[in-house]
Amino acid sequence: MNKKSLPTTQKKGKARLGDQIRSIADRLKQETDVQIQATSRILGAAAQIAENHDRLINEVVDLVESDLNLEKQVSQKxxxxxxxxxxxxxxxxxxxxxxxxxxxxxxxxxxxxxxxxxxxxxxxxxPQSNQVLTDNHVKKSEVPYKNIEKLTVFLEPDVAEMFPNSEAVNEGLRFLIRVTSKNHSASL
Structure with missing residues (x-):
């Protein structure tokens, strides 16, 4: 080999190495861009979830306030x-x-x-002597003054603490029905 060919080979090797480094840098930049876009989408989705959560909380608060106002009106009269x-x-x-x-x-x-x-x-x-709350029995019974079928449910003690009478249980269940049906209709 002569003296001129050696530096040219080194120049070509350095040029190839430079191209490889530029190629790697370009790929890293593309991957970084993809990660930034993915992060942006995730943050956007998180913001949407937070907004939906806030809206749902506001709807529940409105329903509770409405129920309390209505219950107050009914109980007053x-x-x-x-x-x-x-x-x-x-x-x-x-x-x-x-x-x-x-x-x-x-x-x-x-x-x-x-x-x-x-x-x-x-x-x-x-006085109700059948307030035994140890078993989870459910039975249907007919009430003589109405032709509407009633359902007797025995509550577990922890649930009975929160619902002192059948009216409280019914109002809690009606509220749950309204919230779930409203959310179901909103998602359709």
């Missing part, structure tokens, strides 16, 4: 009236489904509910 029911339900059909009653007008619904409320109050004021 101890009777139902057309205005209260119209505030709670969009249509007579919704109210009929909620209470599982067959009626043809708001007035007849109010009459049936108030009649049932006065009978329920009398029954609930009687």
């Amino acid at each position: 101890h009777i139902y009236n057309v205005d209260i029911l119209k505030q709670q339900f969009k249509t007579l059909r919704d109210a009929k489904v909620h209470f599982n009653l067959k009626v043809s007008s708001w007035e007849s619904l109010v009459n049936k509910l108030n009649a049932a409320y006065s009978q329920t109050t009398i029954i609930q004021n009687k």
